[in-house]
Amino acid sequence: MSGLQDGVGTASKWDQLPENSVLGFPTHEALSAVSPHNPVYLRHASGHAGFANAKAMELAGLQLMGTENMDALSVEGGEVIVDDLGLPTGVFNERAMTLITQHIPENTPEKDIQAFELAVAACHRNGITGFHDAGIGRETIALYDTMKAEGKMGIRMYAMLTGWDKELLNEWYEKGPSVDPEHLFTIRSIKLNCDGALGSRGAWLLEPYSDRPDHYGHETLPMEFVKETSLNGLEHGFQVCSHAIGDRANREILDRYEAAFKEKPQMVNDNRFRIEHAQHLHPDDIPRFAELGVIPAMQAVHLSSDRPWAIDRLGEKRIKEGAYMWQALLQSGIPVVNGTDVPVEPLNPIASYYASVTRKTLEGNPEGGYEPGQKMTREQALRSYTLDAAYGAFEEGIKGSITEGKLADFTIFDQDLMTVPEDTLLDTQVEMTIFNGQVVYTKDAEITEPSLQVFTIFP
Numbered sequence: 001m002s003g004l005q006d007g008v009g010t011a012s013k014w015d016q017l018p019e020n021s022v023l024g025f026p027t028h029e030a031l032s033a034v035s036p037h038n039p040v041y042l043r044h045a046s047g048h049a050g051f052a053n054a055k056a057m058e059l060a061g062l063q064l065m066g067t068e069n070m071d072a073l074s075v076e077g078g079e080v081i082v083d084d085l086g087l088p089t090g091v092f093n094e095r096a097m098t099l100i101t102q103h104i105p106e107n108t109p110e111k112d113i114q115a116f117e118l119a120v121a122a123c124h125r126n127g128i129t130g131f132h133d134a135g136i137g138r139e140t141i142a143l144y145d146t147m148k149a150e151g152k153m154g155i156r157m158y159a160m161l162t163g164w165d166k167e168l169l170n171e172w173y174e175k176g177p178s179v180d181p182e183h184l185f186t187i188r189s190i191k192l193n194c195d196g197a198l199g200s201r202g203a204w205l206l207e208p209y210s211d212r213p214d215h216y217g218h219e220t221l222p223m224e225f226v227k228e229t230s231l232n233g234l235e236h237g238f239q240v241c242s243h244a245i246g247d248r249a250n251r252e253i254l255d256r257y258e259a260a261f262k263e264k265p266q267m268v269n270d271n272r273f274r275i276e277h278a279q280h281l282h283p284d285d286i287p288r289f290a291e292l293g294v295i296p297a298m299q300a301v302h303l304s305s306d307r308p309w310a311i312d313r314l315g316e317k318r319i320k321e322g323a324y325m326w327q328a329l330l331q332s333g334i335p336v337v338n339g340t341d342v343p344v345e346p347l348n349p350i351a352s353y354y355a356s357v358t359r360k361t362l363e364g365n366p367e368g369g370y371e372p373g374q375k376m377t378r379e380q381a382l383r384s385y386t387l388d389a390a391y392g393a394f395e396e397g398i399k400g401s402i403t404e405g406k407l408a409d410f411t412i413f414d415q416d417l418m419t420v421p422e423d424t425l426l427d428t429q430v431e432m433t434i435f436n437g438q439v440v441y442t443k444d445a446e447i448t449e450p451s452l453q454v455f456t457i458f459p
Contacts, residue, residue: 022083023201023212028053028090041100045343048197050097052090060100062088075099077220079202094196094220112143120154124441126348127411127430130156132297132339132393134241134276135191137162144185153184154435156409158393160191160241163221163229173236183398183407189239190229191276194221195249198279198306198313203246206282210315216248223252230260234267239394241274241297247282247322250275254288261292274337274392277302278329280314281322290334295392297337298326300356300381301345307370308361320371326356327374336376337392338384349385353417354425356381362426378418408437 018026031040032054039056052060062073073080073088078096081089092100107115123131133140136159147153161172169190177188196202196218201209204217226242233240240257244250253275261268271293278289278296289296303324311319329336340352351362356376359369369375376384390400399407412432420428433441 022081022089022091025081025089025091025200026051027083028057028088031090041104043097043101046197046341047344048094048202049200050092050100052092052100054090056100056103057088057090060103062099073099077218079218093200094202094218106139109143112139113147116143116147117152120152122347123155124433124435125430127413127433127441128155128347128349129409129411129433129435130158130390130395130399132389133157133159134243135160135162135164135193137165138168141187148182148185154440156183156399156407157185158189158395159185159187160189161187161238163190163192163225169229169232172238173232177237183395186393188237188394189241189274190233192221192226192229192240192242194219194223194226194242194244194253195246196220198245198310201313203280203313204244204249204252205246205280205314206248206251207318209313210318211312217246219249219252223256226253226256227259230257230273231264233273234260234264234271239272239274241276243276245277245279247280247285247318250278250281251285254285254292254294257294258288258292272392272394277341279306279324280318281325283321286322286325286328287332289329290332293334295335295337296329297339297392298324298329299339299341299345299352300324300326300376300384301340301352301362302355303359303370304351304355304361305345307359308365324359324371325374326376326380330376330380335388335391336380336384337389338381339389350417350426350428353381353385356384357425358422364423382417409435414443 018030020027020029028051031051035053035055037055039059040053041056042051044050073082075096075098078092078094080096080099081091081093083089123129144153144157144159161169163169172187178186179188180186195204201212201215202218202220204219209215209217230240232238242253244253257273272295274295274297276297278298279302288294307324310323314323326336338352338356340347340349345351354362357378359372359375360366387396387400390396399409402410411430411434414429414431415424417425417428429443430441431443432439
């Protein structure tokens with residue numbers, strides 16, 4: 001067995017469903033049995049759900065009192081999964097997670113620094129030299145500033161301010177975007193989390209879930225705030241990036257972006273607003289991305305993880321007409337920004353590249369791929385991960401291609417991604433990673449200090 005749910009699309013990855021389950025999720029009894037006296041809270045990698053044992057719920061003031069406790073379990077924009085008796089099962093979806101997380105002590109600075117250094121090394125091993133960090137707060141900003149000051153920012157970070165902290169946003173509206181002249185740590189965008197995950201049935205849908213016909217998902221952030229943030233973004237020079245999985249969330253966000261563009265037309269000038277994931281779209285909304293200039297930032301590997309069960313959530317018609325519509329979006333004239341959505345999915349970008357061109361699971365199923373008409377070509381997939389990803393961060397002038405005058409950040413693989421047989425694509429390994437003209441990783445011997453060897457990039 002391998003976890004509660006899988007990723008932003010999320011669903012069950014259990015080899016077999018646990019004996020005690022509610023709505024497809026396990027209940028806390030097994031976790032409580034192995035740790036009856038210590039609070040345990042398992043936060044899912046996607047950030048969309050958490051799993052608590054009885055002691056954790058007790059310390060949070062949720063005394064497992066069934067229907068007498070229902071008011072305490074009611075959270076707008078979230079859901080506490082309860083059993084037939086009204087008892088919380090331990091699963092907390094979306095904003096309901098705060099019932100538990102508000103009682104968890106903060107990390108220490110030492111642990112944060114260690115985690116950062118390990119993350120940079122993992123990026124280098126996987127051939128990654130730049131990262132879009134979708135939603136950071138004050139503590140992470142301070143950490144990144146420290147890492148840069150100490151010469152440890154071994155990756156180029158394009159960061160989005162978290163939309164959960166309105167005071168932080170107001171402070172940044174006053175001072176404006178920070179575009180790093182060294183291109184190491186730039187803040188010029190805002191992340192809004194507007195719905196939940198498909199697997200946990202938190203994605204906000206226009207029509208109810210096929211396997212839960214009384215449920216439409218969750219609006220996890222008021223749409224009025226999306227409109228307000230869009231107007232502020234236009235006025236103060238910030239890109240707005242809104243998380244949306246379900247078709248209603250995508251439509252509502254496009255509506256708010258469009259309204260803001262119409263209200264401040266004089267400020268609409270290459271703003272490159274984004275929708276993060278854009279996983280399930282109503283067919284009528286697909287051409288709106290290009291019409292409005294809104295970039296879909298999609299992680300192709302979600303199809304590999306989610307598509308086998310996503311049809312249970314949406315049904316065949318909605319899957320075929322609106323899920324993972326990469327080619328339809330590309331043909332409409334808008335670039336697609338690809339990525340991994342780590343830690344939800346594997347950090348290795350080859351997994352998402354493979355999904356882009358095959359539309360198969362990482363086990364190679366099904367033959368021909370799911371809805372093969374939406375596959376990317378290899379050239380489209382490579383571009384989505386490089387030049388178009390750079391475009392999504394206003395950085396196509398300095399990165400995304402090996403071109404004279406651009407940053408010397410690139411990766412050498414052990415086989416040609418453009419020609420290798422499909423069934424061996426996932427075998428691709430990183431031979432070498434070069435960052436800022438210096439070798440920071442080689443397959444044979446990981447480098448702890450950058451090599452003095454400098455690469456000059458010629459046209």
